[in-house]
Amino acid sequence: MDVDMGGEAPAGLLPWVEKYRPSSLDQLVAHEDIIRMIERMMLKQTLPHMLLHGPPGTGKTSTIIALAKTMYKQRYKSMTLEMNASDARGIDVVREQIKTFVSVKQLFASAEGQPKLVILDEADNMTSAAQFALRRMIEQYASNCRFILICNYSSKIIPALQSRCTKLRFAPLSEEQILGRLHHIAKCEKIHLSEDGAKAIVEVGGGDMRKVINIFQTTSMGHQGNVDSKAVYASTGVPAPEEIQHFLRTLLNGSVSFAASLKSLKSMLNSKGYALDDFLQLMHKQLIVQDTLTPRQRLQLTVALSDIDWRLKQGCGDSIQLGAIIGVFQEARALGGA
Structure with a gap:
């Protein structure tokens, strides 16, 4: 697949995520409804301000960059201002860089009659002051520019900005x-x-x-x-499903003692270099489809494992939480025998 590199590094030196990033709308492989809607609005020159939100890696930034390259072609660099709000997220950026870009009209209007684009990636990391400064600018320069806000969590965007944008959610890819x-x-x-x-x-x-x-x-x-x-x-470094399944059988086996289960899990984590939180996530994924557990046991294990996962993310020690995992399975087995 040919990718327009814009005079930058050769394609062979790029990471594959950049080398195979779509450079036009017809190269996108997901969210067909959203792509077709954006394409129709582009052709009719009725592109609105947009708020693209959804999990990481679902094609939000790629979609907008492909739109800009399709819309502007060789004038892509001069007609778009692309900023990552994780780095530039303060009110000074809105007042200086963005305002300078949107307030200057093109000396020679675009042959397609399309407005400029301001692409604000990771917009949910913008400060509240910057977001409030942006809301008036969106209305003031609507005739000359369109704002595209991209974020993972739309709840972190102030309601005043959300109401000024068309919200498009990008779901995980199938x-x-x-x-x-x-x-x-x-x-x-x-x-x-x-x-x-x-x-x-x-x-x-x-x-x-x-x-x-x-x-x-x-x-x-x-x-x-x-x-x-x-x-x-x-x-x-992710445990294979077979290893998770093997250890689940050990935990659910009433004849294996607490000490033996703890020693077995600790040995596997140390020898393979697995992270306990990764192991816990995969264990839960297989646990919810286990047909050997009663609904009551499954419910108790889910709540207990979620508590352990929270403690791990708060920085608690792996060794103590390792024992807690074994303990909650011992309790669940006792519950099943009651």
Whole structure:
């Protein structure tokens, strides 16, 4: 796939997430309804201010960059102001850089008659003062410019800005969409990607296309272009489903003592280098489909494991929480026997 690099680094030196970033609307692989709606508004020159929100890696930034490149072609750089609000998020940026860009009209109007674009990525990290300063600017320069706000959490955008924008939610990508992109990259890079390897990448990626492509590139480079499920789990440091299933059987086995279970889990985490919070997330995913547990046991385990996960994220020690995991399974087994 040809990608317009705009005179920057050669495509071979780029990470795959940039090398295979769509450069036009017809190269996007997901959210067809949103893409078609944006394309129709672009053709009718009725593009509104927009607020794109959703989980990371779902194509929000790629969609807007592809829109800008399709709309402006060679004039893309001069007609767009792209800023990451994580770095530039204060009121001074709104008053100086953004206002300077939107207040200056093009000397020669665009042949397509399209307005300028201000793309504010990670807009949920903008300060409240900057967001309040932006709301008046959106109305004042609407004839000359359109504002595109991109964020993960729309609740962090003040209501006054939300009401001025068309809200579009980008959901996580489906397995079929991700698999199609993976096979396309594998073909372009001449890499052998097995079916179980592709499914493992999708499983670890969790609907995040950016994460999926990074995992694919890392695994292919670490295993000489031969990507299977074993290589994926080895490269990412994520426990394989078979290991999680094996340990769940051990925890649910009433004949195994607390000490033996603790020693077995600690040995596996240390020998494989797994992170306890990753292990806990995957364990819960398999736990909710276990048919050997009663609804009451499943409910108790879900609440208890969520508490342990919260404590881990607050910085509590792994060794104590490791014992807590074994303990809640012992309690659940006793509940089932009651």
